[in-house]
Structure formats: structure tokens, C-alpha cells
Amino acid sequence: MSDDIRLDLEREARIGIAEAVFAAGKSVDQLARLIAEDPARRRLFTRLAAEQYAALPPDAAARLRYDPLSRTAVMGAIPELTGPARVAIVAAGTSDLPIVAEIEQTLAFNGHPATRFLDCGVAGLWRLLEQQAAIGRHPVVIAVAGMEGALFSVLGGLIGGPLIAVPSSIGYGVADGGRTALFAALTSCSPGITVVNIDNGYGAACAALRVLGVARPEG
Amino acid sequence: MSDDIRLDLEREARIGIAEAVFAAGKSVDQLARLIAEDPARRRLFTRLAAEQYAALPPDAAARLRYDPLSRTAVMGAIPELTGPARVAIVAAGTSDLPIVAEIEQTLAFNGHPATRFLDCGVAGLWRLLEQQAAIGRHPVVIAVAGMEGALFSVLGGLIGGPLIAVPSSIGYGVADGGRTALFAALTSCSPGITVVNIDNGYGAACAALRVLGVARPEG
Amino acid sequence: MSDDIRLDLEREARIGIAEAVFAAGKSVDQLARLIAEDPARRRLFTRLAAEQYAALPPDAAARLRYDPLSRTAVMGAIPELTGPARVAIVAAGTSDLPIVAEIEQTLAFNGHPATRFLDCGVAGLWRLLEQQAAIGRHPVVIAVAGMEGALFSVLGGLIGGPLIAVPSSIGYGVADGGRTALFAALTSCSPGITVVNIDNGYGAACAALRVLGVARPEG
Amino acid sequence: MSDDIRLDLEREARIGIAEAVFAAGKSVDQLARLIAEDPARRRLFTRLAAEQYAALPPDAAARLRYDPLSRTAVMGAIPELTGPARVAIVAAGTSDLPIVAEIEQTLAFNGHPATRFLDCGVAGLWRLLEQQAAIGRHPVVIAVAGMEGALFSVLGGLIGGPLIAVPSSIGYGVADGGRTALFAALTSCSPGITVVNIDNGYGAACAALRVLGVARPEG
């Protein structure tokens, strides 16, 4: 293992979620060393900028499957996704797609398929209502919305399962980099919505994994 | 006129809205002098606390009709309200009633009846949808909501007339005294919503009066 | 039903959680009318201040079981709590007790017992570590902490099930009324923690109910 | 229609304002697909950066009329603007021109001409006063100002019709990206001013369209 990086390798055994490598702020050299050692290990990288990926040594890059939309990369095998999706991802707008993709990649890395429901912003309420039944069939729902985040409250009043809100940084002015959507999710008039940090698709997926662990027959 | 108060008495002639007396921060003595001089003038007082009203000299108090819910008082005649209401007031919750009442009092002082639609919070979406047609029949709609203010966006996608949002200070934690509802109204995904200050029912009513002036046949 | 209050009575059928009456900001008169009508209905009141309760007409008060610590009241029968607790409530300090109690009351109203683990602040880490196994036996964990909220991150690294963080307003200076604990929960280095508004014990309990619904055999 | 974009095409029928495409944060690929399908449809694009426009495939770009100052583009016919302008746009400084242009483009796309009144900052009050009568002839006034936004209050005391304030992000230090102008508009001592988000020329134009709908002969 490299001198200055000590990953929490036992995390998966302890809490059921493997530590992901948060690439933002890490140097290309650090990333390359992480990839080089212990090649048999499966790993998920998040917030890996296209520039970082492009700067990796060819042999390091070759061992990653990089997805530029979600800025994630996977090292090692991706489990086959079978069975019905147990997670619905509902997004307010097209601009939220990178976060949707990060959620999908994280769930897929852990073996879970998901279903997308895009462009469900409440300004055109019918778009959400016509999908309500299909969304409600999934045990866990993750909602992604920026600007005023009204989607969270409307959705929270329509479905009864766990609802995880991901405020996104889409918007300008007093959208405030996602704070307005975040605070809207936290003060929602719909009871029992839980929230993760702005743009934190990875965290929302992990929260869903924690719930799905409970829901497993042997949970 | 008293030494230290110079009301903008020509305001009504100039912009069509009489200056109201904002009572918060005024001493009982100042208020009593304002009431005493020029008894023939009609006047609206806003933010008049029950304590201020109770402390007025009896003859001054006797000249006001005080409404404790809205904390407004009227001096002089109130015009008879006839004809259909041209303003709908839609509120998310019962706690928003004081603001609803301030809007009604201001409109009534200026001769306009209004229709109330209460408890339309989006967590129970049916409450709003079943009133949608009735609301839409009014040329101007004022919406009042605290907490996350999702009502503004849903309503903005359902009706096409002028929609004036009044964020209320209802809520706790990151509701932030009404800022989250305010910012939600400003960043709404529904186009063309306009906004006034937190808890500013008086201002919303004045904005409606400005619009109704335009809509007058001779506008 | 009273004129100006329209509760979302179908909410329980729709999403499995009955609408609670948020008493803060409601007048005693409104509360009394809510209690008077439909006496057969079970109801939970939250944020009911001791002053509000004391001001209720005697017959209205007599129909509530009031808990001053949590500021909640229950109207109607409370289900018998049987079977093992499926929710653990872990709190950092004694000052967080009112929130712990609100969580317990909300869960109990919905038929779920819970286990308390108090004074688990990380400045004395042994207090948490010696309870780790007992906490981990519960399918859902709710953690309550104010000030810097470090408990959330440590606990998130120790257990693998759903972890719902309730930041509390305990602290002074830059504790900022609970914002520092809230933001700490949201930016935690432990993956998959979800968060509710400051001091929102009711919301955390509802979130747990949403998860427990998933975990039911027939979920 | 593309997989991941579902526009609210019925919006115009429902509320009288067509959904515009907010281009910020959309990929060039998404934009190109939007342009390609349904070529007969008229469409307005806002916040389309010069870089995005330049990166479009030639055939897609050829179908847009792009205005770099306002960062808007129009697909399809622009209605002929006839009759007197019913909207006045009053701006404090030259730096506010991009927002003025976005308002004009949005109004023009919907068939409404507007009149500009530029450089009306209150530090040289005569510039505003000499235009007062001309401004007041328009049924609706939109004001644009950054820095301290004093223009809103002065104008609000001079005209009686609907006044929509657009705070702009012009300024530095505690101008705070437009927040000071925004809060100044919201706390104005002139009654009945309504406000949209910082730099939101599109929203102000939509609000004017909502008012002009009321003012239509049958209003």
C-alpha cells in the first residue's frame, strides 16, 4: 500500500458498503498508485474529472471503465444486474442527469438495477402524476431536483416508501448552489423525507443500499 | 400635522394606493396624534400589535376598527364590497391565516372582495387540485406558504394569470424565518411568478391592486 | 369540519403515515375545534407548548394525553407495543432528550417500540463503543446530536443499516441553532447517512416508519 | 422525442406561456437533439452560451437565430410586432443591458414589443424624472438594477401600474452577486413592487405576459 493512503478496506465487511475513492482533490500520481496496487480488488471512483482520467498513465487508465457523464470509474468486474429494479430515481430536469448517473453507477457497482423517471418537474404536474404508479412499485425512491426542489414535497405526498432527496446545484441567483433545494427538502411539508448533501448521488445510493439491506428477506 | 410625521398624502392620487401607516416601531403617542388630526381621512394601519391598540387613548381607539388576527385597523368608512371577487388567496396551511387576513383587509379597504382557499399544501395534492378550477376563475391569484413553499411552483404550473407569492415565516430550523420559502418562490421552475417580502400580505395586496388597475376597462 | 382547517385525512391510506397536527402557530381556538370534531379519530399533536395545552378548554384537554417533555399529545388509543424494538435512538447528550421523546411518541403512536441509548457523545468514545453491538441489533437507527454532530460520522462507520441523523439546536456561538450539526451530518465522511431538519424528531420517526414498511415481510 | 428529455409541451395551452429551454447545464448533444425533432415547433432558448451555440452541428445552428447579448435563441418564426409597446423596461445602468435584452427577446417571441429606458440610475435623478411620463404610459413596467437597487423604490413611488423588479448581479463586495439589490426590492418602502430572481429577465417577461393576459379586452 502506498505511504500516504490508507483506505478503509474493511468497511464493506463492517457496514456492507465498500469505501469508494473520492477522486476530487487527489493528484494523478496518488490515483495511479491506488490503481496499481492490489489489482484484484474491485473499486469505485467518484468525482473523477475527465482531465484527471485523461492524465492517468495508459496502463492505469486501461484498468478503469470511465463514465464521463457521472464522473465515475469502475475497476474490476461489474456484477450482472438481474431481477426487477428495487430503486426508482426520479429527476426534475434534464440538467440533473449527471447526478442520476452517479446514483445508477453506484447502485450497479453494488449489484442493484434502478429505473429512471426523468423530467418530472412539478411545473408540468402531469409528467409526475402519469408516472406515479410506476414509481410507487419500487421499494425505495431517490428524487433529484435543483432550484426550488418542489418535487420532493409533491412526491413525498404521493408515495409511502422511503424517499431520499438529493438537492442539486442547478439554478442561479438565490438557488444558491443548491442550498434552496436542500433547505426545501429539509423543511418539506411531506413527512419522513430524508436528505443528503447537495449533488451527492453517491451518498443517496449508499442510503438506498442501507435500506435494501434491511428489506432483504434475511435482513 | 404633527412635527415629526409627514405622511405621503398625495400617494393615492399619484399611484392609486393610499399610504398605509406601518405601526410597528411607532410609539403610542405618535399613533394617537396620527389618529387625532384630520378625522375625515380614511386610513389603514398595518402591523398594529394588540398591545399598541390596547394602549391607545379611548377616543383614539374608538375611531379604529381593529382586527387582531391580521393586526390591521381601519379608520373611516370601509367601502361596500360588491360584485364577484377578482382576487383568489390560496394558502398552504392554517398557520398562514394572519397573512391571509392582512391581504383581505388591505383589499377590502380598497374596495375589493377576495376568495379564500385554505389548507392547500401540496403534501395532500388533491386539496389543491380539487380547487384548481375555482381558483383559476379569478384574474389575480395570491399564494401564501411557509416552510418549503412548494405550493408556489405547483400553482404556477396550473394557472395562467398573475401569481403573487407571499412566503411566510412558518417553520423552524432551516425554514430560516421564511427565507427558504422566499428563495423557493424566486427560483421556482414555473415561469412568471412574482414575489414579495416574507409575511408581507399588505405588499401582495398592493401588487394585486396595481394589476387590477391595468385590467380595468379604461386601464 | 371547521371552516379554515382541511386536514389531509386520506394521508394514512395514501402513504401509510397519518397527518399529525403541527400545533406551533395555531391558536387555542383552532386546536379546540380540531379536538372537538370527529372524536373517534386518533390524532397526534406535535410542538404543542405547555402554554397552549394549559389554555385549552377542560373538555378538550381531557381528551388529550399530553407529554410535556416531547411537547406531543395523543388523542385516542395508543396501540400496545409488543415485540422487540426495531428502532434504536442514539443521543449525544442529555439536552437532546426532548427530541428523543418526540421520536418515541411518534413511533409509539404508530405501534412501534424503540430503544434509547443516551449520552453517547464521542468525547468519551467508550460510551458509544460499549453499546455498539446492542445498537446494531436494530434494523433502523436514529441518531440525535447537536453542537458539532460528530456522533453521526462515528456511528455511520460502525453500523450498516439505515442511519437517520437528527441535528439538534443544542449549543451556542457558531453551533448556529443546529446548522453546524446539520451540515456536519450532510457532509459526513461515513457514506449513506440521511438527514432531517434541525430538531425534527417527528420527521425522523416518519422516515423510520417508511423504512420499516419496506422491511415488512410483505413489503 | 429523445429518451431523456420530456418538455412540457402543453404548458402554453395550460397557462399561456410556452416552456422555454433553459440551456445552461445542458450538453450540446441534448440541445442538438431538441432542435432536430419536431422542426415545425417554435421554441425559445435562454442562457445559451456563445460556446454552446458555436459547438452545435451546423444544421442545428442554422435553425436558430442567436442573440449573443441576451444569450437567447429563437427557433421558428418571430411574430411581427405591431401596435404600441405595452411594456416599459427601465434599467439603472449600461451593464444591465444583457438582462434588458433577454426581457425584450422573451416578449418579442410572444408577440409583444417593449420600450427601453436605459441609464436611469438614481444618482442622477433627472435621468429618471425626465422619462417619468413616457414610462408611465405603459401598462406594465419592468425595472432592472444591480448594486443597491434604489431605482425600484423611486420608480415605485412615481408610477401606479404593475412594477416588476429584476435585481441584477452587477456590483462587487457586499453587492453580493445581486442579493443586496434583491433584498432592497423586497423591502422597498414603495408598496406593491413584485420581484423575480437575480438576473431573471425571462421570468420578469413571463410575469408581464401574465399581467397582459389579464388586461386583454375581455379581462
Place this chain on the structure above:
Amino acid sequence: MSDDIRLDLEREARIGIAEAVFAAGKSVDQLARLIAEDPARRRLFTRLAAEQYAALPPDAAARLRYDPLSRTAVMGAIPELTGPARVAIVAAGTSDLPIVAEIEQTLAFNGHPATRFLDCGVAGLWRLLEQQAAIGRHPVVIAVAGMEGALFSVLGGLIGGPLIAVPSSIGYGVADGGRTALFAALTSCSPGITVVNIDNGYGAACAALRVLGVARPEG
């Protein structure tokens, strides 16, 4: 001198302004000791609450001339105010009177008369314009305004002498305890306005004294 208070008694010799006793946060006991020792010294007390004054021992209270509106008290002689006023105090509204009075008391304690111009809010611009010439005859102008503080910018464009802005905490919602007026003063489009802390009438008067020192013939 008391043990725990060391006033900066040489301040007047050094910078020409005597140290005032800021009474807020001082105990009645501390205040009484300050009054008792060195009875020959003239002293100004600011922010002395009516409750503090009422709680003083009778002999201590007897040595102060207390003004409840400005919450100031003077110990010792007040110089006779002769000659024309060299400072104009212009206020936007009646609610700003306590600050106006604090400015007057501070100037009077230092021998300077001042002229008041009240209710000059820009929503009724004529009120300011009709006083413009009279205001401009004073070498120094202090302006007091809360809410959006538009008065500062309009006044700054009308007069050429030193203009000291005192933002007041009048207002609600995003008036933000005076911050919006403060930031408006700081970002004014009128050049050369200077600013003191919110509600700091004492500081504004001291700033005027510093300027008047320069303007003295022998300056």
C-alpha cells in the same frame, strides 16, 4: 477609579472626542460606580436602557439627565448651542427617530446644534426634493434609513458635501435587522457616501465631529 473599569480619559486630548460610556451589557453596579467617582467630569452615556436608568441608586440617577427616546444620558453641563447648525440629519421614516435623537444628543454634548429633516423616504420623492436646498446648506449631512435604504443613493446624488449613512434596523423579513440598508449604503451608485454600523447614531455623530474639526478655520 473602580477596579475593573479603566476609561480612556485621555481620548479627548488625543483625538478630540471624549470616550462615551456604552451602557449596554454593563451592570447597574458598574454604572453607579462610574457615576460616583470624579463628579466634576462631563460624561455621555449611550444605549442606557430605561430599565438600567430606573435601577440606579437615586443619587446616581439624580446626576444624569436621561433621554428615553435616544437612550442617552448626560452627566455634567451641556454646552450652550449657538450659531447656525452645521449638521443636517435626514431620516426616511418616523421609526428612525431614536437614532436621530442619539445623533442630536451626541452632537449637543460636543457643542454642535443640528437640523432635523424627517419623513424623507423616497417613495414620496417630493418630501426630499422640497427640502433639498435647505439640507444642502449644512456642511455635513447624516442620513438615517432602514428597509432598502434608497434614501442614501438619492441624497448622495443631490448634495456634494460629506454624507454619512446610518442604516437602521427598521423592517422585517429580508430587511435582516438592518443589513439590507447597510449593504445598500455601501454599494450605492452615488460616489463618496460613507457608512457606519447599523443603528450607530453615536458613531455617525463622531464622524461628523471629525469632519467639523477639519473644517474649522484653523483646521
Place this chain on the structure above:
Amino acid sequence: MSDDIRLDLEREARIGIAEAVFAAGKSVDQLARLIAEDPARRRLFTRLAAEQYAALPPDAAARLRYDPLSRTAVMGAIPELTGPARVAIVAAGTSDLPIVAEIEQTLAFNGHPATRFLDCGVAGLWRLLEQQAAIGRHPVVIAVAGMEGALFSVLGGLIGGPLIAVPSSIGYGVADGGRTALFAALTSCSPGITVVNIDNGYGAACAALRVLGVARPEG
């Protein structure tokens, strides 16, 4: 005059300070037109970025004297500076030099020389104390400091003339782009300090000009 720019050309006659052209946010084309028309007029440009200046047409650029440190440019003659400097500029650190230069350029454009006192940060108090007498000889003092802005308070206790504080944006973390220095200046324990916006050297110079106007014999 160009269509869309109306400068306040009478400002100098009205308040004694000519309108400066704030170049930030203006297009090169707008700037070029401003330079081209009315070549006999003297003009000061502030916040003119090196990139803007470099992009000007050669004949326009040739008519400006550009100073890259202060980002100012002068068109027309600069008055000869004679007589002793009446303004002292005291700066805490070397990084504040661009602001010092903007103050000097603005004063010089208006005919006033100034004296610089640099590197007077209070961490090495002797640097300020050894200059105290020399600074105090100037009728007006402008102080520039970033980070914690302690210089303002120390200086305010040492000199008795007008002291204008310019908080600078130097610093990181909670220096907060100059807000900490700004708020420190506003809450200073030294009485009578006045303050301008962050980095606003131009405004500080204008404030000094307003004071120097008072101090003139014929003031």
C-alpha cells in the same frame, strides 16, 4: 452620444465629483464609443481590466493613460499636483497596493496629491507608531486593510481627523472576501470611523473629496 449610454454629465456641477466610468461589465464596443465621442472631455475610468484595455481599437487606447496596477485610465489632462498632500493613505500590507493606487489616481484626477504609508499592519505595531505623527499631519486619512482589519481601530484611536476605512479582499477562509475586515471596520471600538465597500478605493477617494470641499476656505 451613443444610444444606450447616458452619462450623468452634470454630476460634477451638482455635487463636485465627475461621474467616473465603471468599466467592469462594459463591452469593449461600449467603451470605445464612450472614448470616441466628445474628445475634449476629461474622464476617469475605473476597474478597466488589462484585457479590456488591450482589446480597445488603437486610436481609442491612444487617448487613455492606463495604469495597470490600479486598473484606472485617464482621458484628457491630469491637473498638476502642487502644494502639500492633504490626504494620507495608510495600508496594512503590500497586497493592498492596487487599492492604494486607485485612491491616488482618483485624487490626482481631481487635483489632489496624497502621501502613502505602506506596510503598517498592527502585527508589527512599531511600523504604524513611528509614522503616527507624519500621518496625523494630513487633514484626511484613508486606511486600507484586509484580513481582520485591526489597523482601522488602532489608527482610529491615534488620530482625530476624518478616517475613512477601505476593507480589502485580501485573505482566505473566513476573511470571506473582505467581509471580516468590513465588519471589523463597522464595529470598531474607535469612535467615528466611516467605511466604504470592499476594495472601493474610488469611493474612499470621493469621500475624501467631499470632506476636502468642506475644509476649503470658501467651503
Place this chain on the structure above:
Amino acid sequence: MSDDIRLDLEREARIGIAEAVFAAGKSVDQLARLIAEDPARRRLFTRLAAEQYAALPPDAAARLRYDPLSRTAVMGAIPELTGPARVAIVAAGTSDLPIVAEIEQTLAFNGHPATRFLDCGVAGLWRLLEQQAAIGRHPVVIAVAGMEGALFSVLGGLIGGPLIAVPSSIGYGVADGGRTALFAALTSCSPGITVVNIDNGYGAACAALRVLGVARPEG
């Protein structure tokens, strides 16, 4: 031990500082139980309001020595304070006395005397400079200041030992409840100053105890 309070009794053995009871937010009942059990133990209570102390059962109150200025109470013996003071406490103003007293009480509870230096605000610099040598003789210095906190920087440039800054909440307007002093301490131009939370005299004393532990001969 009571059910719901688990103090970290081993803390003193582990880190050398006994856990203090933070009384704010604790009920009188909880406090009384804490006092009743384990009477032989020495204990320090902080933030114990006079109202809380007055409401204690007489036998519980009798076991505390309560100091109303610092709002602290001690149960059990206070060690005799001998030898020279190793900590200097330097305060800017009289209003900071409660914090000074909390520091003294905490140090005294742990056996350390301290020396006070009051009213050292930098507006009268001589007050600090004449004490400089006496302050510098103490191995550890704690400075307390509100408003703009300039004292921290000046002191940091004069002494070379550990300097712990306690920002106080003294001030109004943008003093912001102590945040301006806090941020000033953190951004000080004097190197190596460390900072504790606003008004946190207890924490500053504990930090001094940590340093004094190092400085002991056997450290």
C-alpha cells in the same frame, strides 16, 4: 447513577480535564439528580443560569458554591491556589467580565491562579502597552474581546507565548453575536493565535490547562 445521564467520569484520567456539567438546556430535575448522587465527587457546572440555581431543591443548592457573574458553580473542595499565576487574562472591555470570570473559575477549579488585565481595548492603545511586560511574564495568555476583536492581533504581535483568543458576543449590528470578533481572531495578521468558540471561557481555560500540562517539568 440516574437513568438518562452518563457522565464521562474517566475523562480526567484520560485527558487530564474533568468533564464539566454544561447546565444550559438541562432541567432542574436532571441537575438535582446529578448533585445528589456521588456526593464525594468534585464537579464544575457551567452556564448555570441564576433561575436554574434558584429553582434547585435547598439541599442540592446548599452543596454548590454559585458565582452569578460567571454562571458557574462548584461542588466539593476548591484547591488552594498558591504560587505565581501562570495564565494572564486580557480583556478589551468591562462587558467581557462574565467570560473573564468563567475562565478564572475553571482554572481555579483545576488549581491554577490567573492574573486579570481589564479594559485593554486598542482604541486607547496605551492601556495595553503599559501592561505589556506584566502580561508577557505569564507562560499562557488568554485574550477576550468582542466587537471587532482588534485586541487579538495587537497582542499577538507583542508576546511570543501561546495566545488563546475568546471572541465575545459584545456588540450590535454586524458584530453579529460575536462572529466578527471570531473571524477577526481567525484571520489575524499575527501568526499562531488560536481560537475557541464565541463566549467560550470554559474552553479557553481547558486549552490553557492542556498547554500547562506540556509545560510542566515532567511534561
Place this chain on the structure above:
Amino acid sequence: MSDDIRLDLEREARIGIAEAVFAAGKSVDQLARLIAEDPARRRLFTRLAAEQYAALPPDAAARLRYDPLSRTAVMGAIPELTGPARVAIVAAGTSDLPIVAEIEQTLAFNGHPATRFLDCGVAGLWRLLEQQAAIGRHPVVIAVAGMEGALFSVLGGLIGGPLIAVPSSIGYGVADGGRTALFAALTSCSPGITVVNIDNGYGAACAALRVLGVARPEG
């Protein structure tokens, strides 16, 4: 010495810490002049960007030893580091390495070796606990953490010596550029932690030097 830079050269004699050159915001020309004069002097440069270093004249650059990770440079001899390290640097994550390096460089410049303990984030608590004894052997501990900064509290409960917290700007969303970690450090439930500004490794090292001065035998 250059005209416009006056370093506080006596600082080392006065407080034991030499003034470092804070290079951010200084021009290359200023830096080159500083290096050229007085070549015998040892100097530390902080926040020296790679671009600044690369732009220096070759002879100036040749006299510096530049470390790109910490962005520091040393001019003159570096003392030999002998004896055991007296400072432990504990960091939460790999992304904090630049700050760790700035601490090390500052300590080394002053003759003190340090020991690094990296990747001690509390999500994997074992990583910290297994190093607890080794960390505790150092008289002074500096901890570096971003995001929620939970490391500070856990560490503060485990060790008894001086603990200096350096919040880092690592994180996104409500990590808020390091403010959440900063506020978490300030509101920690572990007593006696002191804090420096965000990312201020230099300041933390200076604070350690102040403590080590006390701990010297002759202290």
C-alpha cells in the same frame, strides 16, 4: 529595502517567530525584489503558487527551495532536524496532504521535526485508534480535517495535550469551503481544542511553536 515593502524584521526577536512572506496576491516583481535584497537572511514563503515560482527571474528562483505540494519556499539554510519529533500531525484524508506539508515545512524551517499520521478519518475508526498511543507520545498534536471535521472531537477525547485543529476546505455542498469543519472544531464537545483559520497550516505550526517555547526547560 524596496520602497513599498516593509517587513517586520524584528518579529523573530520580539515573539520568536520570523515573519513569513505570504506570497498570494504579491506580484512577481515584488517577490523578486524581496529575494534580491539581503541575501544572507533566511526566509520562508507561503502560498507561493507554482505559476508565481515559474515566473521568477532565474537567479531569484535559484535561491529558493520550492516545494510544490505545500506551495512553500525556503531561502537560506534549513536547520538540521535532530531529536524526536515533538509535534504529531494527524490528518483525516489524503486530500489534506498539502496542508500537512505546509505545517511540516513551517516547523522544519524553525528546526522542529514532526510525525505524520494520515488517513485517520473516523468513518474507519480503527485507523485512528490503532495510532492513538503513538500520537499521544507527542507533546503537541495538530489535526487536519475537512468535510464534517469529526476527527477533532474524537481525537480531543483521546489525548490530553494541546490539540490545534486545522479545518480544511475539502468537501462540497454545505461543506462550504471549510466552514462546516471550522464550526465543528469550534463547537466540539471535547474540551480545550483550539482552532486556526481554514487551510491555515502555517498558523497551526506557529501556534505549536508558541506552545513548544513554553515547554522548553527554561520556559
